[in-house]
Amino acid sequence: MDIIFYHPSFNSDYWINALRKAMPQVNVRAWTAGDNAPADYALVWHPPVEMLKGRKLKGVFALGAGVDAILGQLSANPGMLADDIPLFRLEDTGMGSQMQEYAVSQVLHWFRRFDDYQALKQQSRWQQLEEYAHGDFTVGILGAGVLGSKVAESLLPWGFPVRCWSRSRKSLPGVQSFAGPEELGDFLQGTRVLINLLPNTPETVGLINQSLLNQLAEHCYVMNLARGVHVVEADLLAALESGKVKGAMLDVFSREPLPADNPLWAHPRVAMTPHIAAFTRPTEAIEFISHTIGKLERGETVSGRVDRVRGY
Numbered sequence: 302m303d304i305i306f307y308h309p310s311f312n313s314d315y316w317i318n319a320l321r322k323a324m325p326q327v328n329v330r331a332w333t334a335g336d337n338a339p340a341d342y343a344l345v346w347h348p349p350v351e352m353l354k355g356r357k358l359k360g361v362f363a364l365g366a367g368v369d370a371i372l373g374q375l376s377a378n379p380g381m382l383a384d385d386i387p388l389f390r391l392e393d394t395g396m397g398s399q400m401q402e403y404a405v406s407q408v409l410h411w412f413r414r415f416d417d418y419q420a421l422k423q424q425s426r427w428q429q430l431e432e433y434a435h436g437d438f439t440v441g442i443l444g445a446g447v448l449g450s451k452v453a454e455s456l457l458p459w460g461f462p463v464r465c466w467s468r469s470r471k472s473l474p475g476v477q478s479f480a481g482p483e484e485l486g487d488f489l490q491g492t493r494v495l496i497n498l499l500p501n502t503p504e505t506v507g508l509i510n511q512s513l514l515n516q517l518a519e520h521c522y523v524m525n526l527a528r529g530v531h532v533v534e535a536d537l538l539a540a541l542e543s544g545k546v547k548g549a550m551l552d553v554f555s556r557e558p559l560p561a562d563n564p565l566w567a568h569p570r571v572a573m574t575p576h577i578a579a580f581t582r583p584t585e586a587i588e589f590i591s592h593t594i595g596k597l598e599r600g601e602t603v604s605g606r607v608d609r610v611r612g613y
């Protein structure tokens with residue numbers, strides 16, 4: 302069996318060696334321009350069109366959780382990947398615990414009013430503020446898939462009411478589940494901290510806009526861990542200005558790197574990180590990929606297959 306590998310920024314030698322160790326019976330090679338030799342599987346992130354075009358592969362693995370970029374490439378380049386070649390993505394592979402750390406630390410930061418105390422410190426003011434109550438700090442998670450469910454689970458032990466919104470109803474112990482567009486309004490009402498973990502699809506682009514923000518609790522907080530295109534930045538800035546949104550923590554942006562003149566940089570109540578909420582971890586990713594390939598080869602059912610029509 303032959304596997305080709307391409308990632309624009311990962312250390313290919315490291316990955317190839319680790320893949321060979323995990324699957325000693327497989328020939329793994331880094332794909333380079335002009336390589337048209339046959340392969341069974343391709344492991345990719347932002348692959349050049351020519352790497353996949355015309356290949357008869359058994360499967361393609363995206364080296365991340367989100368497949369918006371590769372699906373965008375496929376629709377812009379008809380014939381890049383035949384419709385019957387399955388596309389897989391990474392499910393959790395260590396990203397779940399990274400998302401949990403990110404979300405829990407930031408929710409606690411807001412809940413303990415460290416943002417307010419930081420602002421008081423700037424004015425050299427010693428002032429004790431009233432405590433927030435857990436019951437007034439409902440956390441709502443948009444997208445209750447692999448990562449959203451893990452984030453929901455991690456917030457429960459802290460005593461926050463936790464709810465989620467997804468396409469279909471979920472049964473996560475202790476988490477109130479809302480489903481579909483008809484229940485979005487009820488989900489938003491009373492949500493104090495909104496965490497976004499939706500995939501980027503035509504249905505979710507621009508979802509976090511003025512109308513959605515208006516339905517959240519007063520003095521709410523917004524955390525975007527999914528994709529920048531979900532948030533209408535001008536609407537978020539307006540909601541910050543009006544005080545409806547008290548603070549935002551953003552990991553992803555509609556343009557990355559975020560241009561230097563973007564007003565989010567300078568906003569005192571916006572914190573940000575450069576798309577680092579969850580990294581692809583080689584050991585866990587390779588374990589998932591080798592396990593999935595093993596099952597595919599044995600004709601067994603696997604998870605992680607992307608629905609190319611649905612978009613995630």
Ligand SMILES: NC(=O)C1=CN([C@@H]2O[C@H](COP(=O)(O)OP(=O)(O)OC[C@H]3O[C@@H](n4cnc5c(N)ncnc54)[C@H](O)[C@@H]3O)[C@@H](O)[C@H]2O)C=CC1
Nearest residue numbers: 366367444445446447448449467468500504526527578579
């Ligand atoms: N900032 C970062 O470093 C990272 C960001 N991500 C982002 O996180 C996203 C989520 O990842 P996973 O949890 O693995 O995805 P997933 O596919 O397991 O979960 C997606 C969830 O969104 C829901 N959903 C999708 N479309 C919907 C709609 N129209 N209405 C209501 N609910 C809808 C689904 O029902 C599901 O619950 C990825 O697509 C990626 O964009 C992933 C990894 C790292």
Ligand SMILES: O=C(O)C(=O)CO
Nearest residue numbers: 364365366367579581
């Ligand atoms: O895996 C993903 O989708 C990511 O965004 C990683 O940065």
